[in-house]
Amino acid sequence: MMLEVRDLRISYRDQVVASVPTLDLEPGQVLGIAGESGSGKSQTALALMGLTRYANGVVSGSMVLDGRELLTLSPRQWRLVRGRDIAMILQSPRAALNPTMKLGALFSRTLRLHGMDKEERGPRMVQALAEVVLDAEILDRYPHEISGGQAQRFAIALVAALRVKVLIADEPTSALDVTVQAEVIDVLRNLRNRHGTAIIFISHDLSVIGELADAVMVMRDGAVVEQGSAESIFNQPTQEYTRMLLAAIPVIGGRSR
Amino acid sequence: MKDLLNSEMMPAPTPDLQGEPRRRRPAAWPGWRVARRFPLLNIGMVLAALVILASLLAPWITPYPADAGAVIHPDLVLEAPSFAHWFGTDAVGRDIFTRVLFGGRVSIAIVVGVLLISAVIGLSIGLAAGFFGGWLDAVLMRVTDVFLAFPALLLAVALAAMLSASAVNAALAIAFTWWPWYARLARGQAASIRRQGYADAAIVLGAGRARLLIRHLLPNASTAVFVQMSLDAAGIILTAATLSYLGLGAQDPIPEWGLMVAQGQPLATTAWWVITFPGLAILVTAVAFNFIGDGLQNVFDPKRGRS
Amino acid sequence: MSDLLTVRGLRLGFGKTEVVHGVDLQVLEGPYGLGVIGESGSGKTTIGRAVLRLHPALDGSITYRGCDVLTMTRVELSAYRREVQLVFQDGDGALDPRMSVQSAIAEPLAIHRTVARGERRDRVAALLAEVGLGSDLLARYPHELSGGERQRVVIARALALEPKLLVLDEPTSALDVTVQERVLQLIERLREHRSLGYILISHNLAVIDRLSESCVVLYQGAVVERGRTRDLLTTPLHPYTRALRAAVPELGVGRPPSTSRLTDGPPQTSSLLQPAGQGCSYADRCPLAVKMCRSQTPVLREVAGREIACHRAEDSLSL
Structure with missing residues (x-):
């Protein structure tokens, strides 16, 4: 296993907001975490990024990436893990891009911060942009000059260029x-196939998760309701709640009018 | 599966599924429970309550109520603090403790007067500008900008100098320079509320302009103005003190704190108490209102005050 | 009708x-x-x-x-x-x-005076019941409600x-x-x-x-396509409707990824500012676009029982 999480508990002021007994991830595997608002799925993501402490929360349990325990890392050590081993993309990628910097400068600086040589940076950037089907002229733009979809693909290009092991989306x-x-999902699939990036894909929408995930974890009220292979979750869900989530997704041609 | 959902959907009242988180928070005034989470707010409120209580009860709790007026005690001039005179006496022998407590009434009256006048003017102009927009907005805001272009204190000084020196005129002069801030603030609030869904909803539901202004815009825009007012109370006390200090505000024998500081200044080296206690009173009151303003800002700020 | x-x-x-x-x-x-x-x-x-x-x-x-x-x-x-x-x-x-559920729902009744003041409370409770909510919510404020309740x-x-x-x-x-x-x-x-x-x-x-x-x-x-919902969503004809339909995730797993969904189209922000000029506004993203699509703006016309604004609607039919 590349990533092994055991008995993860995230709490704020002695109140447990999410607990995940087991979460395993192999290289190139996509794990979908599904849940409604308040299910603890985003809290789990924050914990996996080592960011819970910045929200004054506490994490207990164990989180091992390639044989290294992450929970005991200092903030300084975490900074080296984030962006190199584990990265995250969010719902609004533009908010994470410095609005005063052109995308090219942003990209190059990010690569430099992770110790990449000047000669290596240029080709790496061009290649990564090609992988997400963005024209290299986008490097000359500011974040507000690109669309939401382009911003998300740009964020994925950064992940591709850094050869991150685990991407939390x-x-x-x-x-x-x-x-x-649909375009962003294709780009994520591409990233997984090409670089073997493992992806934790968090969404409230099981149908989107089904597009990409090999394994699925369903969360509710901070607890894991059901987890298993994507086939088993979609085809033979054992829990009432999972069945209800699946039944609630409207499908085209679902009813006659 | 659908049955499970259907049973939730009957016209009879249904408890919502647990999937939806329910946060419970009171609306306008978050209550003492929340207030307790903001220690500065509490300190501010306790201090302000003490100041207000002391000045309201001044006639009954001060040892020499008559000293608040035009009396002279030639035999008690500039006595140092003692059991008989806790804060000492001033150049004409009046008890400074008595005068500081009575001075609170003057300061509070000025603060309340200035805030009321400037809030009424500022809110009306700001709401009208933000609500109607267009040329009215342009005209009202340019006028407001002209007022804002002058340094407030200078304008107040000039105005107070034109009027005869008195506490009332000082308050008028301050109010005259103060309202533009509220007008700007209220305009911004009104303009943003005007774009909210609930403003459109009210129009579609048939609300006229008056209803929209009074029932929706005013309550929602005034929160910010209300917080700003409590932050400003300290500034008004200081401005009023400054005007009195310059001889443009309250006149002797009115026990106004700024005036008392001005009177004590030449004696600062020989009789420190004359200037110190009114000065402390200004400081304590200003700090109290500042804490309250800061605290309220936190309480009403959805990002910080609400869990 | x-x-x-x-x-x-x-x-x-x-x-x-x-x-x-x-x-x-x-x-x-x-x-x-x-x-x-x-x-x-x-x-x-x-x-x-x-x-x-x-x-x-x-x-x-x-x-x-x-x-x-x-x-x-x-x-x-x-x-x-x-x-x-x-x-x-x-x-x-x-x-x-700043308005409770009660005053929010009662506001239209008060404005139009359709219901006497004394009966408004009952009316509001009846409306709440009709949307499946209990009258215990009457005194609540919007932020005390869940998204579904709101x-x-x-x-x-x-x-x-x-x-x-x-x-x-x-x-x-x-x-x-x-x-x-x-x-x-x-x-x-x-x-x-x-x-x-x-x-x-x-x-x-x-x-x-x-x-x-x-x-x-x-x-x-x-409008690029108009028709009966069932027809339009089961057999979309306009290339844009087809792209929309193809983009909808199907519930379940194992759907093979489509090969050519990716486009590097114009950013949405600038496309908003473009004037309605010559040609089809979808031509830049359209896989079926031909020269005519960039010079002549297509108008809605009837094809196969629905209206569609596309020069190549007939070709779309045979796809």
């Missing part, structure tokens, strides 16, 4: 139009 | 920029749902606001039961808005944060005046799926009980499929 398509959502 | 609402050649804009270029819509007497499908920047929300005269029309006509909406006087408009109501997307802050309160408020036509603007897109399911069921029930006609604005094709008889697809402020 928290509702990465929820703010996007359906056609753009 | 007669028309409840007819929109003809509606043009809308912000300042000098036209964002809706001559749209026709038709809502029959209820129970009847018209779906309006569109992505961000398609002008769908602005059209909904224009129907309520919250947004001025540059050109065109809106007719409600034979009356011209755009020339109504204040009194007529007030009567019109009693029969036509708007249900906002929850995220838009459709409820005044949306139902908004619906209850819109129903207070017994409207004949509702404009539902993304009524469920801010909600979790299980909550969405219950709001959809609520709308289904109300349309039958109250014989409601409605315009359902949504980007969610499955929601449109479930709740509308006919629908239009908007792309950059113009």
Whole structure:
């Protein structure tokens, strides 16, 4: 296992907001975490990024990435893990891009911060942009000059260029139009196939998760309701709640009018 | 599966599924439970309550109520603090403790007067500008900008100098320079509320302009103005003190704190108490209102005050 | 069946920029749902606001039961808005944060004085019950409600005046799926009980499929396809409708990834600012585009039992 999480508990002021008994991830595997608001799925994402402490929360349990325990890392050590081993993309990627910097400068600086040589940076950037089907002229733009879908693809290009091992995608398509959502999903699939990036895909929408995930974890009120392979969750869900979530998704041609 | 959902959907009242988180918070005034989470707010409120209580009860709790007026005690001039005179006496022998407590009434009256006048003017102009927009907005805001272009204190000084020196005129002069801030604030609030869904909803439901203004815009815009007012109370006390200090505000024998500081200044080295206690009173009151303003800002700020 | 609402050649804009270029819509007497499908920047929300005269029309006509909406006087408009109501997307802050549920739902009753003061409380409780909420919520404020409860309160408020036509603007897109399911069921029930006609604005094709008889697809402020919802969503013809349909995730796993969904189209922000010029606005993203598509603007014409604005509609049929 590349990532092994055991008995993860996230609490704020002695109140447990999410607990995940087991979460395993192999290289190139996509794990979908599904849940409604308040299910603890985003809290889990924050914990996996080592960010819970910045929200004054406490994490207990164990989180091992390639044989290294992450929970005991100092903030300084975490900074080296984030961006190199684990990265995250969010619902609104533009908010995470410095509005005063051109995307090219942003990209190059990020690579430099992770110790990449000047000669290596240029080709790496061009290649990563090609992988997400963005024209290199986008490097000359400011974040507000690109669309939401382009911003999300740019964020994924950064992940691709850094050869991150685990990508945590928290509702990465929820703010996007359906056609753009489909493009971002294709780009994520591409990233997984090409670089073997493991992806934790968090969404309230099981149908989007089904597009990409090999394994699925369903959360509710901070607890894991059911987890298993995507086939088993979609085809033979054992829990009432999972069945209800699946039944609630409207499908085209679902009813006659 | 659908049955499970259907049973939830019957016209009879249904408890919502647990999937939806329910946060419970009171609306306008978050209550003492929340207030307790903001220690500065509490300190401010306790201090302000003490100041207000002391000045309201001044006639009954001060040892020499007559000293608040035009009396002279030639035999008690500039006595140092003692059991008989806790804060000492001033250049004409009046008890400074008595005068500081009575001075609170003057300061509070000025603060309340200035805040009322400037809030009424500022809210009316700001709401009208933000609500109607267009040329009215342009005209009202340019006028407001002209007022804002002058340094407030200078304008107040000039105005107070034109009027005869008195506490009332000082308050008028301050109010005259103060309202533009509220007008700007209220305009911004009104303009943003005007774009909210609930403003459109009210129009579609048939609300006229008056209803929209009074029932929706005013309550929602005034929160910010209300917080700003409590932050400003300290500034008004200081401005009023400044005007009195310059001889443009309250006149002797009115026990106004700024005036008392001005009177004590030449004696600062020989009789420190004359200037110190009114000065402390200004400081304590200003700090109290500042804490309250800061605290209220936190309480009403959805990002910080609400869990 | 007669028309409840007819929109003809509606043009809308912000300042000098036209964002809706001559749209026709038709809502029959209820129970009847018209779906309006569109992505961000398609002008769908602005059209909904224009129907309520919250947004001025540059050109065109809106007719409600034979009356011209755009020339109504204040009194007529007030009567019109009693029969036509708007249900906002929850995220838009459709409820005044300073008003309790009771006062919010009672507000239209108080304004129009349709219900005597003493009976208002009962009426409000009845409306709440109709949307499946208990009267224990009466004293609550919007922030004390969950997203689903808020949306139902908004619906209850819109129903207070017994409207004949509702404009539902993304009524469920801010909600979790299980909550969405219950709001959809609520709308289904109300349309039958109250014989409601409605315009359902949504980007969610499955929601449109479930709740509308006919629908239009908007792309950059113009209708590109119109027809019976079932036909249009099962066999979309316009390349844009096809792309929308293909983008909808199918429930389940194992769907092979489509090969050519990726495009590096123009950014949405700048496309909004482009004037309605020559040619088809979809040509840049269209896999079927030919030279003519860039020089001649296609107009709606009837193909295979529906209307479609595409030069290559016939070729689309054979795909």
